[in-house]
Amino acid sequence: MKALNDKLAQRLERSGMSRGELARRVKSKAIQWNQPHISPDATRVRCWLQGETPRAPVPDILAAVFSDHFGYRVTTYDLGLGDSGLADAGLVYDSSYAATVEVVADLGRADVDRRKFLAAAPFAAVAGVGPSRDWLLNTLDQEPVEGPRVRLEDVSAVKNMFTTFQRMDIFQGGGSGRLVLADYMNAHVYPLLRRAHAEDVRRALCEAAAEQTYLLGWMAYDNGEQSVAQRYLIQSLRLAEESRNPALGAHVLAGMADQATLLGNPSEGRRLAQAGRQGLSRTTSAACLADLWCLEARALALLGEKAAAAHAVTQSERAYEHVDPDGEPDWAEFIDPAYLHGEHANTFRDLGDAASAEEHARRSIGHAHLQRRARRGAMSHAALAVSHLQRRDLEAAHAAGVRTLKLAGQVKSSRAVEAVGDLQRRMRPFGQHRLVADFTERARELAAAA
Template sequence: MSAAAIEWGQPQVRPDTSSVRRWIEVGEQPRQPVPQILADLFSARIGYRVTTYDLGLGDGAAADRALIYSPSWPQTIEAVTDLGRADVDRRCILTRAPFALAATVGPSRDWLLNTLDQLPADRQRVHLEDVEAVRRMFTHFQEMDIFQGGGSGRLLLTAYMNAHVFPLLRRSHTEQVRRALCGAAAEQVYLLGWMAYDNGEHGTAQRYLIQALRFAEESRDPALGAHVLAGMADQATLLGHPKEGQRLAQAGRQGLARADSAACLADLWTLEARALAALGDKTGTAHAVNQAETAFAAVDPESEPEWAKFIDEAYICGEWANSFRDLGQPDIAEPHARRSIAHARSQNRARRGALSHAALAVTHLQNRDLEGAHAAGLKTLKLSATIKSSRSIEAIRDVAQKMHAFGKHRLVIDFNDRARTLLAA
């Protein structure tokens, strides 16, 4: 339990035998975040999400409820509303919450089974003023994330959701209007999760993504649900759970079989490639990238939903570069990284440019080209200074760590000095 408490940022939590005896025999309620930590420990051991309520330790905070993929639609609305309030208030129980691997199993399974059981979705767009207003706001906030990083606009988006979107969900609507509104809300809740993910707040991100998946199911839009699973796959792989990342990407592809989004399919194959690369599977990675290339070649940007607009050459080539970089295949990774950089530069996308320059720097290091790595690393620093993204910061740390193999070379010292200044800021 001590290790779990440290992960929660609570190293002082060290319950002894007497404390546990009082919980069991006397019914004493431990203080937060002990119930949350215990729920995480039991969940990891059993393999599915266990709540504080299941353990007899209270109803649980918003942080715990948001990990549950509830079959009840009213409970889903209340869970995501409570999560939004806690996020805006920056409550410690949420900001310290770690990623819970066991919580990813049930949502993807339930979404896939329920999606496959649904009748074909009505694809006609409902042109209601309130729903369209939500969708227009999504476009603005997504652009804010793409160009400025996830740390820039998330709390503003959360406040907008709390004040305008969640109240709409509580009103009565026709079935068509309700589905359209659920789809628009799913896009926004997913974006909140993605922004938290990009800002390094993985416990918060996971909770938003689980609730976004539930909203997507309610909208009867399999492509949107598959998109959410892609985000969950990306997060799982990044946090050191590539087998779970692969499973989530595969679940997304199975659910997408009844929908039509070549961009989403390309993304899911790409994220499966990232997971396979993390597992060291060269053959599987090459196959997944080939499948992604085939799907991406069929993308018609005009027919894709707004949430898929970011799945372009800047993004997808950058992820292919990261896959081959992770496999230690710099000669394959480098051309993909350069394609990504070129497209990111043409769009002024600093975050994607920073990530792909970092990938390029690592490929140079793998080829023992310190000068090339230094030049690409400096561009990573320059771009990262203009955005709020923990992923770009982690990319800088990764380049710096891999430069250590070159000892006290002047270029290594120069890069470390510049990186230290940015990281301190």
């Protein structure tokens, strides 16, 4: 026996429509959608209320009917009819600003509700090709467009919250606070995108929304929720384009490049980093440029292009020499010596250059220690440990590995946990050595806690 669809029943009662009226509106909307064969009656509506799930595209048509009636977004999920194509929609770089707003709002609601379909959706290896191309073309040749009327005070409130959440990520890891941020975005930010604004306010609001949507994606990425992260990042890129801020869009592409490389697609990571650098040609953010070169180096190292990777590291360091911290945007706060030297250490680790990896790892560790950044410290200690293993110095590697474990236990970050797992795998060639056994036992305790 089917369960009654209480969600649909509640929406219908709230609308004041009869079953017959709902059937007539569905038929009318179906004609607009070029689906004239869809012609329900009151009896069919009763079946839906009794738990029958209509075939596609009827759920989406019903959602459109209720959205029109109430004057705000109603989804198939709200009607108890599943999640429609939201997982796929999150991968689309839509030319429509209005459509983008609805997709990112739906994405945020699904994230807060912890709907399983979103977490289960796969990471699409080449999903960044179209979005990065469209962003780059529109960034290099875009004219302002007149937009509909929110106050700059509203935008300032949103931007002030960004600093709070970003520092939460930096010091506590992506698994700490992300759902709080998603809830804040759903309740306070995404609704603002639907309201009227002067053009300057609209751009500022899109910039603030893009920054925080990126942060949602980054926090999901750091917490190992890759499909969720990818969808947030693509929608953030679209909002960044709407803000007319090329540096912010390039920053989002850096995040996409980092994710692609981490998940075993260094060619895609390299291409995304290059697209970001090209988009920066008409703007200035030395920190972002340093990051993009840094991430390109990471990808090149995994592709085995040693000379090109070393060149990219040099370019990253040169770009960072021009950074003016007071002139950089808030989102660039994490792009500093602790971060860059840590990533350079990973580049040289993957190139098998143990001496250079150790040098950069130690520099990163020093900066991270002064800032009390446990996640960055854990990842750089892991790189240091690997450099010792590459020199066959198990005792030094074990000591650095223990420090990695201690720091990783202080944050909610799957990347820090994965760095520990990588270190475990690299210790296996040392067999049953007591230091290997000790580290394995300590790592098991961390994994259990995580």
